[in-house]
Amino acid sequence: MSNIGRILSEKFPNSQVLSNHPLADFTHTKTGGPADAIIFPKSVAELQAILAFSQTQQLPLTVLGNASNLIVKDGGIEGLVIFLTELTEITCQNNIISAQAGATIIHTSEFAQAHGLSGLEFASGIPGSVGGAVFMNAGAYGGESKDVIESVLAVSRDGQLKEYQKADLDFGYRHSIFQENQEIVVQANFRLTPNDKQIIQAKMDDLNYQRASKQPLEYPSCGSVFKRPVGHFTGKLVHDAGLQGYQVGGAQVSKKHAGFIVNVDHAKGSDYQKVITHVQDVVKEKFNVQLETEVRIIGRD
Incomplete structure (x- = not known):
């Protein structure tokens, strides 16, 4: 175990700690080199303590959720990676669903349906976490996270808890304030609308059928790679x-949906990067449209 990992294990014995472990085991693309240390806090209080400790130790810090809309480079990530996947509590009160950042947005939408609450149906097939859905203002099929979020709890890099109201979150297309302020979402509160459970389920079933029929769900991927350019699809x-079908190493532009790049054969992060760059270059040359990545690309080369 690395020195960082050993210190973390001693100081935070309730949390799982991994050293020099490949991030490919956790990313949806199944790519990514090793992190110096990985920790999985089991409570917000423990997360706050880990953040405060990492700041006093001046550790490079990366915080991840479900690692779905993400490509980690082959060199892995320096310092400490915090995964929020143990923070999964979901509760319901007065038509508000409160979900911790590590809960999946799919499970949260299913929880809402079980409580007869409508508004999260659009998210019933999005493979990310609640924290990621807030961070990216995730959306699909005409709905976005900002449509139903009432407030968010976040933690600053030194461990201080803060509450944000919707108006303070600077939501835009695949954007929130957390992309600038570096704070960590720990809970989202969704205000939803009562409706018949069967009607809600029918809409979720329809959207998931559409998703499965159009998207290459049979392969590892990071979902939609590029943002939608104005005036184009x-x-x-x-x-x-x-x-479609263009491939470098094991990374291929999906033959089923051209907006996806799939891992068809043990792709590396560098394979994904090369495919992305080639697609951007060709689309720019042919149509004079600059594709911007929606997926986050992080780590060491």
């Missing part, structure tokens, strides 16, 4: 550029 641009 990414998938159509990539398709019309003749790029």
Whole structure:
């Protein structure tokens, strides 16, 4: 075990700690080199203590949720990686669903349906965490996180708990304030609308059928790779550029949905990066449209 890992294990014995462990084991693309140390806090209080400790030790720090809309480079990540996947509590009171950051947004939408609350149906197939859904203002099929979020609890990098109201979150297309302020979402509160459980389930079933019929769910991927350019559809641009099936190493532009890059054969993070760059270059050359990545690309080369 690395020195960082040993110190963390001694100081936070309730949390699982891994040293020099490949992040490919946790990312949806199944790519990513090792992290110096990984820790999985089991409570917000423990997260606060870990953050305060890492700041006093001046540890490089990366905080991740479900690692779904993410590519980790082959060199892995320096310092400490905190995964929030143990923070999964979901509660319901007065038509408000409160979900911790590590809960999946799929499970949260199912919890809402079970309580006869509508508004999260759009998220019933999004593979990310609640924290990631807030961070990215995740959306699908005409709905976005900002449509139903009432407030958010976050923790600053030195461990201080803060509450934000919706108006303070600077939501935009795949954007929130947390992309700038470096604070960590620990809970989102969703204000939903009562409705018949069967009606809610029927809408979720329909959206999930549409997703399964159109998206390459049979392969590891990071979901939609690029943001939607104004006035265009990414998938159509990539398709019309003749790029479906383009492959570097094990990373391939999906033959089923041109907006996805899938891991068809033990792809590396560098394979993904090369495919992304090629797609951007060809689309720019053919259509004079600059595709911007929606997926986050992090780590050491």
